[in-house]
Amino acid sequence: MFFIDYGDVIRALAIISFIYFVKYILTVKRGLYHTQNFRLQATEKLASRDLKRQTLLDILKNDFVVPSKQLHDQIYNLTATQLLEGFKANSFTYSDVIHLFSLRALTIGIKTNAVTEEFYDDAIKKAKELDKEKDLAMYKSDDQLLLLGVPISVKDQIHQQGADSSMGLTARNFRPSHQNGLVLELLIEQGAIPFVRTNTLQAMMLPETDNLTYGRTVNPWDFTRTCGGSSGGEGALLGARGSVLGIGTDVGGSIRIPAHFCGVYGFKPTPGRITDLGIGIPRLKDVIGEGNIRATVGPLGHSTDDLVLVMKSFLKPKMWQKDKSLVKLPWRDETYRDRTEKLRIGYYTTDDWFTASPACVRAVLNAVDALRQLGHTVVEFKPKNMSTAVRLYTSILAADGIKHFLEALEGEKLNNLYTNLFLASRIPTFLRPLLCTILTIIGESRAALIVKSVGARKAYDYIELIREMKLFADHWITDMENHNIDLIISPANGLPAYHHTLSKDLFVSCSYTLIYNLLNFPAGVVPVTVVKDDEQRYSDDFNDSYTKKAASVCQNSKGCPIGVQVAGFPWQDEKVLRIMKELEDKIQFKQLPKLAQDIDIYH
Template sequence: MGGSVLGKAESFPLASEKLLQSELQPWQDIAKERQQYRDASISRVEPRVPDVDTRFLPLNVLDTARSMLTHRETDITEKCSIDLINLMASGNLTAVEVTNAFLRRAGVAQNLVNCITEVLPERALNRAKYLDEYYQKHKKPIGPFHGLPISVKEHIAMKGLTFDAAFCSKAGDIAPDDNALIKILFDAGAIFYARTTEPQSLMHIETDSNLYGTTVNPFNRNLTCGGSSGGEGALIGIRGSSLGIGSDIGGSIRVPSANNGLYGFKPTQKRIPKGLMAGAGSSEGIEGTLGPMSTTLEPLSLFMSTILASNPWETDPSILPIPWRQEPSFPVDTTAGKPRKMKIGVMRWDGVIMPHPPITRGINEVVAKLEAFPDQFEIVEWNQEAADTILACDTVTALWFADGGQRLYRELEKSGEPILPLTEWIVTLPSVPKPPGLIIQDLWKLKSDVTKIQTTYAAKWLAAGIDVLLAPAAPGVAPRLQTAKYTSYTSMWNVVEYPVAVFPVSKVDDRDLGAWNYTPVGKQDEDHAAEWDANDFMGAPIGLQLVARRFQDEKVLEALTIIKNTIGLPFVDLAPRSPDSPRL
């Protein structure tokens, strides 16, 4: 990012100098320094972010966040990204005012749900001032994201800032350059103002680390925000951001999006750049991808089209040269005045673990509303075989840790930080190779299994003749803290490399009370069923997935747009404002 538009931000310390020697420090000292650095960054936000006593917080802290802001700040931060962009493009809002509102709400979010690794007030406000001056001079925006504050998952590199993948040993690592997506969105007018938490090793579907502690769900602080892009999920869920960047190698965009009532998108692998990121090492055979998370659906397509308009394949040979296609997948029949009929498969469960009642209710509600438009939608049942689910799940976990977890263990040993329970759980699964990892013949076998899985799904998709597939995003709503372990509902789509959009449908309410008359089919299913108690999950968002075939990214987002506009998603207001909520 060019220094000429950053001004004072370059003269302010971007990372603690002591952290450059972090490997020589005990992990406790490293964590203390990082938290002090984060708190200091928030202390520079003006007006000062109010303190909060976490001992007396309600479970749902959406109204609490509103009460700590002005009416104007609340109104700005609860607008969708597209409205904010349009208001700044028309001169009705300034980038400085919008950025300051989001900085303050991000600071409030940290106090309530512990989702921030740092905010960037000087850098962001200098950038906003530059954009406002540009607009005043040229009477037009600098690009499609002019003035929009965008939050970023911490391990996605930003030049001059730490990127550690939530390992204490990497807390002194300073990014030498910006991630490719950061560069593209910056050129499009974006403002980067907040960086968010992630779990130790990036391999939990919760967010907890020895560096920053546990990030919780703003709809219910007893529940997890998800992971590994959990800080993004919690921040956007509490409206401290309207659009953020996450990453996904097994569900890390989709699980936090579903848990926090958001729209999230996992693109097809190799469709957009991954760029420079921190981590314990690459996964052999399963590609990760970056992607957007948002309070609304429309910015997901704008994000993708903006990235691809930059022709990223010209500088990154790993990206396939597929521009964002503008022609509709569901063209409107000029005679009927409606899009062509959409054929939707419905996967109600994966054959291994039956979703809790709210997820089943969410699917049933969506299907019932779609069936009310038989001239627009055709529903086809998708029977997911347990054997296919198990093979995909075992294959993906083995490939995540093809080295037997050795890189992970080495990072922990450098600072002496303890392995956390969810890290230990996933790295010691029966399907994960034992150290020192796989021999080459075993790796060939697993990669052959990936091809087998992809071929099986392709044949099944063709036989069903469907355009998209509706499925659970997880076997339940946001789980209780330290209980989220099952990833097959998301990770199977990483194996086959299908693009997936997550969207909010409803929330847990009184309709989910009462006995659940279900007989589990196995031990995992039985343990999961025993976790269900509607009273523990009241108010938690219900999210689902919509899947399309490989490289049909445009199609799945177009299909979701048509579905949303036709049946009116979500069906309830997930975060209604309390009329008597106190304000500053």
């Protein structure tokens, strides 16, 4: 017979009540950080942007002749590679392209909230100079000027002369950079023209884009959904065809998730291959102390060849001359272009931590079929202990109890998207095991793991985490080697684009991307399909609160873009991009959001 010990029940209720009391006190305390000064500063910055925007619109409409609609319709959906071919064929001028994309970016920026600072006037002046110098420029070899005349958008983290690198932090407004960061400098030297900067999440640690100054960025495919993050402004602007190439950063999926959510291509290089000099850091003094899980700069675009153009532009002698910390590994074009060697590729449609939605599963299976038709051997690969990967990733990045993260706000109120992580990080150490036990008993084992992971650590415990991370990576690599696997195909995320604010819970679906940050693998995303009518559903074996939120995301998701992820061993960036290119050519995803087609720059 089952007996209830009411004393135990009362004690449990008392503990739970205490936890909620602590939560309330901490929430109130957190609210005290937010001062009127930050609101005023954010308002002033936004007002200055909007005032300049009106001036820019007048310049674009009145100071220069707007190219014809026929030319606009010819240009707006071209890749960077196709634009370069058009320049050579004299199909259009550099200023035509910059002018049209400036008007599109301005219009799309208003509709999606994707952009921060705009430099269309400077960009069109530069393009006019290129038009005048075109005869001279055409004598330069492709290898010298890989991106001549191509407009590029830049994440609001990468230093650009005269622009803030705010990273969604209000305190970073009105602190313009005095020079271009090295990554941007390298692209400009290849002829690229930076013309607009894109929005990001406050301090950039969740897959969404929202901050006090510029507000929330919406997904161009569905305004009720997020564009992802933290390079979400890039994803939204590129998805709506407001930019040709974008530069973002990735520490857990911040390039790949926006690419997946917005139907574009994105690539995270091997950490240590591309410089991070001149990249803003959302920490005090622009320096981060945690270096075991490293952010990397990478491109987003409309084709794999476009991503390769950026990689080749980065991998120049000047980068290694200025950043001695890097491995000097030039671009290996023969590996990227090789089609004779057939590879053995592993794939998985779901992991044991977060079940992928039906559309994400189908996308992987479509990619598997395509690769088999191309002659590759594709075998199932079962990722092991993904819950361990999530725990390690979260524990390492939050090992200081997110204290340095909070200090970087410089007193600004924490964005509400971080509420759950903040509260979990503030649970007293002595209560944490008990709360995890209670969560597990009531069927919330995944929430229990997150709560267990985000608390502050002692030095010994942190070093143990790093040791465990290295062992985990060794086991993963050994498993791939034992199965003779060259690359892995997987979902880019467990879900299509979330509805706004759900990233505070559904960041758990990012296990598919963060694993490759933990492993230091290069990884990229290729758009392959959209959600079908019969795929607007979700279920898993957990049946917990995350399951319910995931099901709500899949409802009414028909038409949302879905990508697949390709990942490979460290330093095998060219091989990853090769398979991305083969998938692109075989599947030929061509769909655009309605917004991209409906943009009218002539009224």
